[in-house]
Amino acid sequence: MPSFQYGNTALEYSLEVKPDKRDISISVEWLDGVRVIVPEGVEEDQLHSILYKKAPWILNKWNSFQEIVDPPLPKEYVSGEKFAYLGRNYRLKVHKRDDITQSTLVFKQGKFIANVPSSYADQEKNHELYELFKEWYKLHGEAKIKERLNIYCPKMGLSPSKIELKEQKMRWGTCTGDNAIYLNWRIVMAPLVIVDYLLVHELAHIKYPNHSKEYWQLVHSIMPDYEQRKEWLRINGPTLSL
Template sequence: MYSIQFGQVTIPYTIKWSEKRKTVSIKVDAQGVYVTAPKETTIEKIKEVVHKKATWIRAQLFHFNEIIDENHHRSFLSGEKLPYLGRQYRLKVIKNESVLHPTFKFQQGVFIAMLPSEITEDQHREKLLPLYEQWLKEKGEVFIRKRINRFTLKLQEEPTKIKIKDQQQRWGSCTANGQVLINWRILLAPVSIIDYVLAHELAHLKYMDHSQAFWDTLRMLIADYEERKEWLRVNGKTLYI
């Protein structure tokens, strides 16, 4: 871990050297400041770049500190509510001696989990979170394939593949070969926010950067994308259960 002093503030940052990069890049997220630099770059040169960007870095850190950081840790006990597409649905846990393996399903507006009787309440999250995640991935892929059509028709571009996966740092991404990858946690958000993430990644099919042309394309797909982007910035942490 490295750091610079900027006025009265110490800014710590992590460095990653890359053989592919030709310039120093800086990324700021809720976890901290990350610098990626060409392999031959000196520590002093990196410090110089970080110091030049210190005002911007502080502003980014301030924004992340604003983000709602409520504790939404679920224990997966009977009676708790689990989110899906912006709504909350009650979880019903049933224990039975005849149950050999945990199961998880959604039926008539209720999540129903079946557990072997010997499973303790402290073990509920360990046993049921992976099943909940898998359910979201399976249902989410079907849902997203339907939602995505409204944007691909306007864009006249289609992804080569759509995949729901676990991404810790991103809500979505678009690869150079046209694959759209979506963080399964975004399926907990309202549909309008899911649409924003989909449109954002699909716009990258035309522009693999954040140029003005990219933002103009995103605005063509979703006129009020700034409002949805801000909702996600402020509320994103509540989607980590």
Template sequence: MIHEVDDIQFSFSKSKRRTASLFVERDGSVSLIVPEELSLNEIEGIVRQKKSWIYRSLAEWKDLNASRVNREFVSGETFLYLGRSYKLHVAQDLKADLIFKDGRFLIREEKLHACADLFKEFYRSKGKAKIQKRANYYQRKVGATPKAIKVLELGHRWASCTPEGNLNFHWKCMMAPLSILDYIIVHELCHLHYPNHTDAFWNEVDKVLPDYRKRHEWLKLNGASLDIVNVNQAVLI
């Protein structure tokens, strides 16, 4: 449900937490996660209090979103996989609908109408093994083990850590360079210790990835380009 304070539209969800968190999502929407006991008036008060920060963040989002790339599902178009661009080739004689072979993506011509869904499934299937492997490596450094790891559609978030200790990752993470994927994984593992972005949380991230600020900035600047965008539907998927 969308609410509005002055000229700021926002949504919120409630959680068993002590503090509120405010986000400008990757689609430019404003959302909050708040303690269960907060009333709507109190939530609106938080939005008013953070109005200047929201305006600055929305202006920054508009600039960063300029990096979005419109991709067409035609031979020669490039698609990202672990930070590198590979060309798409439309073929007629393929046993599988979409495969990655010899440094390029191959898709059956009669499956072009489902290209977006096929790419999503490719990233999901590859992500299950890759993210689990990288998480196994870093969880020893962080000292935290998730109950489960899933790769799925997360709307406008790269990843999430649930109160139950599960980690969810957006399939789009598999389009990012490995160093950025590692940052997203470490970020969520550290949330198993600290659910909010406190100084203690960032100190924990810093212990594992001393250059996390550089990786965070890369994702901030280039995140909009990590997408499958059909020329006829230039929206985040």
């Protein structure tokens, strides 16, 4: 991986060349690190001169990621393990049974109960329970989010054409041009105040498809403490996983 020197710090970056690009773009992401996209023909000295000028911004952005909580190890799907829903943790109880050929999952009396075929190896058990938890979160999460829509849509005078929880690897939410809202299904592991923030965030994009000053003013008018909620999601988002 290429790098450039800024003082005593060597900053690594990934480099991508795009023939149709006219300028140099630099992004800093928690998972991807420093990513640089350049047009054809850019010399290394020219690129490093630009990176040197942007180095304070790059370092500041990168240092902010140090606060982010590391994602937990993947779940093992064993009795006693905890699973979050709307900010609370609930224990899992696993029953191995000889009379079934497929795993099941229910939530009952404050805990998750899984029935798993005795013949399953751990890998097969974990795969099936992962999928069952994912479907459970999507089903119950959508019901809860529709409840919250009944609170925030009238307040904002905005309503989505549809709302759906789905797999989104790099985003928490998306508002499309036809006002459909898609939320990352993992968000329902977070406290309800964080779910509400994401919902208001995406509803506001129906009126403002950007992050302009007017957009944030609208979010603030509905949720004056949105910055604290946004920061919680930035720092703790990686913990919302299976």
